[in-house]
Amino acid sequence: MNLLGERLALTPLKCAYHISYEPTDGLIGHLIRSALRGDPVYCPETIARLFAADRGEHLFAKGGIVERAVRGELVVSDRYVLSSLVYQGIACGSDLPFRLNEDFPYPELLFYFEIDPREALERIESRPVKDQFEQLEFQQKVKARYEELLPAYGMAGTRIVRIDAAQTVEEISALLWSELHKMPIITV
Numbered sequence: 001m002n003l004l005g006e007r008l009a010l011t012p013l014k015c016a017y018h019i020s021y022e023p024t025d026g027l028i029g030h031l032i033r034s035a036l037r038g039d040p041v042y043c044p045e046t047i048a049r050l051f052a053a054d055r056g057e058h059l060f061a062k063g064g065i066v067e068r069a070v071r072g073e074l075v076v077s078d079r080y081v082l083s084s085l086v087y088q089g090i091a092c093g094s095d096l097p098f099r100l101n102e103d104f105p106y107p108e109l110l111f112y113f114e115i116d117p118r119e120a121l122e123r124i125e126s127r128p129v130k131d132q133f134e135q136l137e138f139q140q141k142v143k144a145r146y147e148e149l150l151p152a153y154g155m156a157g158t159r160i161v162r163i164d165a166a167q168t169v170e171e172i173s174a175l176l177w178s179e180l181h182k183m184p185i186i187t188v
Helices: 002-009 027-036 044-060 065-070 081-092 095-101 117-124 136-155 169-180
Strands: 017-021 074-078 109-114 159-164
Touching: 002 017, 002 169, 017 065, 027 044, 044 065, 044 081, 044 095, 065 074, 081 095, 081 136, 109 136, 109 169, 117 136, 136 159, 159 169
Parallel strands: 017 074, 109 159
Antiparallel strands: none
């Protein structure tokens, strides 16, 4: 995301852009990050509700994604609804996450980073803090669940781009840029 932001900053665009992520850096997002590390400990259903509340603020609060999109800005977000449907769907069952997220709009473009769960966990090992979902068995379920849910996004009109995340950061960044370059907001 940092490389993408740097590239966007140096490129003539037809509109403004905004890079964001979920959980956000708002109060609810901070609470989610703490809960994912186990402090405080919440039941999976509460975490699902927190993610939906954080997403609601991310989308609809002043300066949020919807306001930016209406102005014609390009918004790139690291994680969105599909992550909740996968992670919280595994943690607490699919019904609640689907109900909580059913009214949020689909993205226009979705990058799906494909990587073997073992390799992903090897990369995570270098992080000083890990969350409750960073375990091999859970990550294997995550990969399978993404594969189950992705087709619905394609059928809803979202353009899905699969990225081999085993590549280097530079190679992945180039692929992302290549796909974003197809968006009508980029002038070169």
